[in-house]
Every structure is written in C-alpha cells, then in structure tokens.
Amino acid sequence: MDNMGEQRINWIKSRRSIGNLEAPAPTHNQIKTAISCAATAPDHKKLRPWRFIVTEGDARKAFGQALLEAAEAKAATEGEELSDKTRKKTANLPMRAPTIITVVTQMQEHKKVPPFEQMLSAGAAVQNLILALKAQGFSSVWRTGLLCNEPAVKAYFGVGVDDYVTAFVYTGTSPTESPARKPMDIESLISFKS
Template identity: 40%
Template sequence: MIDAKTLLATRRSVSIPALRAPGPSDGELRDILVAASRVPDHGKLTPWRFVLFRGEAAAATGRALAALAERREGPLSEGRRAYEEARFTRAPLVIGVVSTARPHFKIPEWEQVLSAGAATMNLIHAAHAHGFAANWITEWVAYDEEAKILMGIGPEEKVVGFVYVGTPSEVPSDRPRPELSAVVSDAPMPPEA
C-alpha cells in the first residue's frame, strides 16, 4: 500500500478508455468501500449510498439507457448507441455514489451533501491506495429522472457521480494545478464593534 502523503500527492484521474481489467477483487472492493465510508457525517445519518455497476447488470443498464435516449431523441447514430450501451462497461467496475440527503431538524442538507462528496473522494483515494485508478463523472444520466429510475435511484436521491475503476493502462499525466496564492488567503480582521 501507498503511504498517505504519497497517495495524496500522486492521485490522478485516468481517462475512462485507459481503465482496463482487472478491477478490484471482492475483498479489495470491500476494503475500498469501507474506507470510502469513513467520512465526516454530522449526526451519523449516512446520507449516501453506493450502487455497483458490473457484469451483466451493467450491460443491461446501458442497453436500457440507450433505449431511453432513443425514445426521446429518435433513432440514435451507431456511435451514440454504442456509447450509451457501453456506458457502464467501459471500465471493470463503475460505482454510483448517491446522495440521500434529506431535511433534518438539526443537520443541514448541505452538510449531508458534503458528506456524500467526501465519500466519493475517499472512494477514489482508496482505489488508488489499492493500485487502481479512477475517474469521477456524471453526464446526462445523473440528472435525468427516468434514467435514475432505470439505475435504481429514487426521485428524492441525487447522483453525486459515477466512479469508473480499473487498472490504468497508461501512466497518468498531471494537469496544471492552481497556485496556492490564488486559492489561499488569511481571514481578514473584522471591524471593531
């Protein structure tokens, strides 16, 4: 396993076409999901859940989403149909992260949504720690109510993202990162009362 400092400094998103088999074993996946679940969670609400897209269920979901797109848009081009049908089979494993945030008498929904985002990032870091690579995307299916139903996601739930996980077939390149001076500032002194 990678030490934490190196892990955080070397994590990169890898393009989905570069994610190959093998994906995580059942034991590795369990460890990844346990680590993903260890996030700040005010009130212990667990305001998120994971949906695993793999095997025949992933392929069937892609076919159903292609049919949905075609019902709405008319005949799809061959390329678009292939893209939609392969949506959840482009990597060995796709993990949908779903926010189940809801009104609470004490815990603001925003804090619950942030917890779901933290679970997603922990998921990505845990995959990297196990030697895998990941890519976090949404696309139209994350925001479409009919598509959500096809994926087993309720109307009151929101898709945080789909995390594609696999073995990287190439060394990921880094991208420009912000200069700290552009994103860090000291708090101003408040005016005297």
Template identity: 45%
Template sequence: MVNSIIETIQKRRSIGKLYSPMPNNEELFTAIGCATVAPDHKQLQPYHFTVLTDVKLEEFGRVLLQAGEQRAKRLGEGLTKAARQKFINMPNRAPMIIAVTSCYRTHDKVPKFEQILAIGASIQNLLLAFTSMGYQSIWRTGDLCNESAVKHYFGVDDDNIVCGFIYVGSSDVIMPDREISDLHDIVTIK
C-alpha cells in the first residue's frame, strides 16, 4: 500500500536551520507549479509567491527589525540590542525564503475561507515537492508576519495577509520516523 508519494508525505519534517545547496530555478518553478495544482475552487489562485535569496535575505532582516520595532512600540516596550540582532538574523536560517501571500479574489461561489484553505493546500504541495527533490523546509509565521512593515515589503494590502514564509535549503539532520498516533482517536466511520 505504500508508494513513493506516501513515503514523501511520511518523511516530510520541518527543519529549522538550513544551508546551501538550495533549489535552482528549474527546481523552484517545478515546486511552485506543484503548489498551483492544489485544490482551488474555481482555480482563482488566491496566492502569490515571492522568492528571497542572497542580499534580499539581508534586506528582509532589516524589514523584520522594523516590524519588531513597530510591534514593540505598539505594546509600549523597547528592544534590546540582542532582540534587534535576532530580528536581523532571522532570514539567515536558510539560503532561500519563499513568502506566500494572499491575493483574495471576489467570487460569489468561493468565500474567503475557501481561498485561505486553497493557500494552505498550495503551501503543503510546495513543502512536499521540495521534500521529494531532497531539500528540507519549514513553514514559519509568527507575530511579525502581518506587521505593516512586512506587508508593505511584500506589497500586501490591508485586505490580504502574509500566510507564511517557507524556508528552503539542505540539512544533514536526520529526523526520526514520526509515530502515527492511534487513528481511532481521530476517525469516526459511520
């Protein structure tokens, strides 16, 4: 009953610290192509992918610092030197980051929540495609994801959101097999 697709799904893990090599352009576009064939009612493609590498990762670190400052100010807090450096260094955890943002479409048969589900399904396909190519990845979000500095950097208007950042690269971490829980606890057959 196990085949290569099931094996890829079962071995996919989130790996937090990644390094080169990263996908080349052909691999990147193949993976994004896989993302676009996820379930998507009326094929609205309510998502956008922005790929960051090299100096754009450094630039994004400065954007995250700005977002962290915005958040701290709103909460009436300050940022330590260490916290400031942490924001700047966040993008350095992978050689490639793909920001996935919504671009909702108005459609009388496809409500916003269905479009959000389509975005999530596309991200899962993206993660699985990279896993099948031998790369590691992690889907990150967090408090700064939809701060105005981050949304502005990615051209996201007030009606849309940043759905997450897909960090992609390589790793020599060997993750243990994941134990499958007792499915009878979460499945009802009627």
C-alpha cells in the first residue's frame, strides 16, 4: 500500500462519534456534498431506498416535541407517566447539535431486492454521509434510540408504516479535540475460508 492509501485507511480508522456538538454546522452546500456521497452507497437495482431530512434552527424544537409526544405515548401504553425532568430532557434531545440529518427508508417493491437489502443500503448511505461530513471538518454521531420509529416520530418525518427512521446524524463542530481511538483487536471477528 502506498503512503496515500495508508493515510486514507488511518483517516477512516480515526472516525469517532461525538455526542454534543456546537456551531459552526455544515452549510447547505456542504450538506448537499455529504448527501451526494451518501447516495453512492451500494444500492441494488438503483432503487434509492433512502431519503434525507435536514433539521436545524428552531425546527429542532418541533422535532423535540415529536420525540416528547412519542415518549408520552410509549409511557402511557406501559401504564407509566413521564417525570417533568424526563419530559424536559426528551424535548431537548435535538438541541445537542446545530444540525440533524435524519435518514429514512423509502422501501420499494422489487422481486430482486428484498427489504433487508434496502435497509442495509440505507445503513451504508449513513456511513458514507458521516465520512463525508468528517472529510469537510465536521463531527457527528449516529443516533436512533427507542423513540425513532414510534408513530409520532414517523409521522413528524412523513415516514410510512413499512418504512424506518434509520439514523439521526447529529452534526456540527466538536467543542474538544476528538480522543484518539485505541487499536482494536479484530482477530476474533475474522475467519478465512480457502
């Protein structure tokens, strides 16, 4: 491997999830660039079974209200009631970053492309998105959580019954330098068959 290839490998291996982010956030053009990279994900039959919804500014508060509505509905079905502290924390979840890119599926009927392939394509699109944001100097974290596919959240994003919210990609600038990643032992994850 040449030096440039090794640098690229090390750059990918340096990716870290950063939970709390601040401004500056990517511009609309930078987000479009990242999404153009996301759209190069493996996509059997070119179905493009994913969509990207960018939430920023005051729209994050409306998103927080959708999360709160989902949490209250979920708690009610379990015979529970949310505390004021939990209600406030839930409503403020989207305020942890200046921009959130929500990735949702748009599954399509196709005899050669089962739903699981389309879901995996959406996951690959998210990874490309995160790497493209990193390449432009931004940090991110891929979040989902127990509320992401509750009816109130799906309705907020216009996600169909048979589709999924696959990622909330929180993005912005890290207030601190990202810690170095420790080397991972991958031997137990690999098997070779010849």
